[in-house]
Amino acid sequence: MADKEKRRKGAGRPKERLTYGKEWISYGQRKKRWQKLHPHTHREPPFDDGTWVYTAEVYVDDLCFSKMTAEQLTALLPTLNKHCFVEAQTANELQEVFDGKRTAKVRNIGILAYILRRLAERDLICSDWQLQAERQKMFVSARNTPIKANKLASYLSTFLNQIKEYNGVIYKDDIPPTYKAKMRLKNEIDDLITSL
Numbered sequence: 001m002a003d004k005e006k007r008r009k010g011a012g013r014p015k016e017r018l019t020y021g022k023e024w025i026s027y028g029q030r031k032k033r034w035q036k037l038h039p040h041t042h043r044e045p046p047f048d049d050g051t052w053v054y055t056a057e058v059y060v061d062d063l064c065f066s067k068m069t070a071e072q073l074t075a076l077l078p079t080l081n082k083h084c085f086v087e088a089q090t091a092n093e094l095q096e097v098f099d100g101k102r103t104a105k106v107r108n109i110g111i112l113a114y115i116l117r118r119l120a121e122r123d124l125i126c127s128d129w130q131l132q133a134e135r136q137k138m139f140v141s142a143r144n145t146p147i148k149a150n151k152l153a154s155y156l157s158t159f160l161n162q163i164k165e166y167n168g169v170i171y172k173d174d175i176p177p178t179y180k181a182k183m184r185l186k187n188e189i190d191d192l193i194t195s196l
Contacts, residue, residue, distance in 0.1 A: 065132050066098035066125050072196045076115075079192055083185065084112040086142055098125070100136030107142050110159035111185065113152045118193045 068076070074091045081088040086105040089097065096102035106112050116133070119125045126132055130149035133139060139147040163182055 064126065065100070065129065065136065065138075066095070068098075068119075068124050068196070070095075072124065075196060076119075076192065079189065080112070080115065084108050084115070097138050100138060103137055103140050105142060105144070106139045106147060109139075109141070109147060109151065109155040111189075112139065113156035114159050114186070115189055115193070116152070117156060118189060122193055122196065124193075124196060 066073075070091060073094050077089065077091055077094060080094070084106055086107045089104060093102060094104075097104045113130075116125060116129050120127055120129050130152045133147070133152065134149040137146055141147055159182075162179070163186055
């Protein structure tokens with residue numbers, strides 16, 4: 001039984017196994033375990049009068065990255081190919097990227113990170129998408145450097161700041177010429193993801 005549990009299906013990535021039996025634990029212990037399971041979330045664990053019972057085994061790497069259907073992937077693909085990927089992907093190739101079986105080369109990390117964040121907000125991909133993308137080595141830069149979670153977060157922050165920075169500016173000369181194009185792209189992405 002133990003040998004079967006150690007075997008890894010698929011790509012051979014090691015899995016982190018966190019097993020919790022039926023036990024009463026303090027809120028502090030519960031919070032530590034919650035943070036280990038969800039390292040990139042700022043939410044607090046569910047509160048239940050200082051006690052919480054785990055009854056299942058959780059395999060962190062087995063959490064599904066994408067919950068999107070083939071139709072949703074097909075609808076999203078043109079935007080990703082146009083603005084994010086160096087080489088155009090097919091719907092099947094994109095699904096393989098999200099399954100961690102393939103790597104996609106990215107030319108614009110900020111736009112990709114924004115799209116993934118919006119997908120996570122709609123619950124179409126997992127909430128810890130940055131960490132999962134890094135672990136499964138889904139994306140590399142144009143220079144073939146693996147894109148890590150902190151890089152996705154940094155480029156996402158830069159993209160959002162470039163859009164927010166010029167809201168409410170009175171003089172048009174103070175607004176860079178790329179601002180309107182980025183706002184149009186943001187609105188296009190928002191409309192697309194809302195329609196999925």
